Amino acid sequence: MRDLSDLTDALLSAAKAAGADAADAIATDGRSLSIDVRGGGLEHAERAEGVEIGLRVLLGKRQACVSASDLIPDTIAEIAGRAVAMARIAPEDPHLGLAEPAQLARNRDSDRLELVDPGDEPSPADLQEAAAEAEAVALGFDGITQVESATASFSRTRVHVAATNGFSGGYARSSHGLSCVAITGEGTRMERDYAGEGRIFRADLPTPRVIGSLAAERTLARAGARRPPTGAYPVLYDERISSGLIGHLLQAANGASVARGSSWLRDRLGEQVLPEGLDVTEDPRRVRVSGSKPFDAEGLETRRRKIVEKGVLQGWTLDLATARQLGMESTASAARGASSPPTPSLTNVALTEGTASRDELIAAMGTGLVVTSLIGSSISPTTGDYSRGASGYWVENGEIAYPVNECTIAGNLPEMLRSIVPANDARHYLSRVVPSLLVEGLTIAGN
Numbered sequence: 001m002r003d004l005s006d007l008t009d010a011l012l013s014a015a016k017a018a019g020a021d022a023a024d025a026i027a028t029d030g031r032s033l034s035i036d037v038r039g040g041g042l043e044h045a046e047r048a049e050g051v052e053i054g055l056r057v058l059l060g061k062r063q064a065c066v067s068a069s070d071l072i073p074d075t076i077a078e079i080a081g082r083a084v085a086m087a088r089i090a091p092e093d094p095h096l097g098l099a100e101p102a103q104l105a106r107n108r109d110s111d112r113l114e115l116v117d118p119g120d121e122p123s124p125a126d127l128q129e130a131a132a133e134a135e136a137v138a139l140g141f142d143g144i145t146q147v148e149s150a151t152a153s154f155s156r157t158r159v160h161v162a163a164t165n166g167f168s169g170g171y172a173r174s175s176h177g178l179s180c181v182a183i184t185g186e187g188t189r190m191e192r193d194y195a196g197e198g199r200i201f202r203a204d205l206p207t208p209r210v211i212g213s214l215a216a217e218r219t220l221a222r223a224g225a226r227r228p229p230t231g232a233y234p235v236l237y238d239e240r241i242s243s244g245l246i247g248h249l250l251q252a253a254n255g256a257s258v259a260r261g262s263s264w265l266r267d268r269l270g271e272q273v274l275p276e277g278l279d280v281t282e283d284p285r286r287v288r289v290s291g292s293k294p295f296d297a298e299g300l301e302t303r304r305r306k307i308v309e310k311g312v313l314q315g316w317t318l319d320l321a322t323a324r325q326l327g328m329e330s331t332a333s334a335a336r337g338a339s340s341p342p343t344p345s346l347t348n349v350a351l352t353e354g355t356a357s358r359d360e361l362i363a364a365m366g367t368g369l370v371v372t373s374l375i376g377s378s379i380s381p382t383t384g385d386y387s388r389g390a391s392g393y394w395v396e397n398g399e400i401a402y403p404v405n406e407c408t409i410a411g412n413l414p415e416m417l418r419s420i421v422p423a424n425d426a427r428h429y430l431s432r433v434v435p436s437l438l439v440e441g442l443t444i445a446g447n
Helices: 004-017 073-089 124-139 208-220 239-252 255-260 320-326 358-365 413-418
Strands: 022-038 041-059 062-068 144-163 168-184 191-199 231-237 280-282 305-309 349-351 368-379 385-396 399-412 437-445
Touching: 004 022, 004 041, 004 073, 004 144, 004 168, 022 124, 041 073, 041 124, 062 073, 124 144, 124 168, 124 208, 144 208, 168 208, 191 208, 231 239, 231 358, 239 280, 239 349, 239 368, 239 413, 239 437, 255 320, 358 399, 358 437, 368 399, 385 413, 399 413
Parallel strands: 231 368
Antiparallel strands: 022 041, 022 144, 041 062, 144 168, 168 191, 231 437, 280 305, 280 349, 368 385, 385 399, 399 437
16 A cells, blocks of 8 residues: 655655745545445446545745646656646735644544544445345335435545645545435325435444335335425424534635625624524544544644534634634634645534424424425525525424425524524434524425
8 A cells, every 4th residue: 555645745845846935735545335226236336446646836925736646756746847837827815825833733643533444345245235235124114116226335545644844644534334215106296215324433334224214214204295384484404404504604604705705604703693502613533423633634733612602603614824814823624635725624513402302392393394305505605595495394283294395495594593492312423413403483485
């Protein structure tokens, strides 16, 4: 297995030789395998593996990025020269620059984060067997007419980042996944739902029987779906999709959006954005969680922080450039690919849970909508006006009455988020730990 640090060192040396003032480099290698089963037989198999390198060069306050998958020395020298030539004609950005040596992560060890399954890589036969079992279990339920797809997958990736400021560090991660999409009904009365899970360790992944059963149960619960009534009602975002609602808040708190002036949160630092008592916490060092990493793409040590504390917005998500533009310090949130410069990005996020169960919140709704799936979106980045297609279940007298589809929910994100009531049903092994969320007074467009 090739040492990725050799590749990043070669890229940096080539950049300096080509005339760069400074540079950083990334090298990744990975392999992935995905098996789709249909009708008990192999439907599709895909395997990918390879190494990719990326180089960012800086000439004063100008930058350029290049990438390649050809690793020979001549190619490395060629892309370094090309990057320097591109940087010479790039526009100046006064906020560009590598981290100072004193800012660099001292603790670069990822072993304690347990990001890699030490077990053997599953064979194609192993994955096909798991997918076939999930499909068979789902088809065994009365009322399931077909399984649209059953997929098992595996991947393992290594990353190494280095820069001319002296930083050099790497880590690896693995992923095991299993999913199943089931269908009930025929023709225009078809309804579908799914179950799917992903874990770093194969031993933590639910069994095919669990995945197949859950996909079938969710699908059967959607049989006979119809449009709900139109009006203003409370809406409960099911835990499966509630992280998306908090995701809109997190996107608005991204330093890149704030610096561009395209965020509805841009003037609300230090203001109440969630109900009092609710925190949003980022923790990049959770063990066995897919979003964890010991340092960011600019070599800064990741750390736990409060984005929202007691409902009050505490800060933005920043890399070095956006932090300099806004006159702040980086939150060690830089992420990058081989062909792009660093940008602010989050890792693991958790919202404070409530004390009530999902069923108790449904009972408290009286009449309203439980949303389990969202499609499309019309969201204004500057005002937070919100509209999305939805499906789920209609609630009457505090109980689920029937499944619904083909409706739209609309509101204003700042108002919605200040009214949320969280349940206590978050899944703590996910990178986004967000429970079901009850929101008052959204406009539902149905019949």
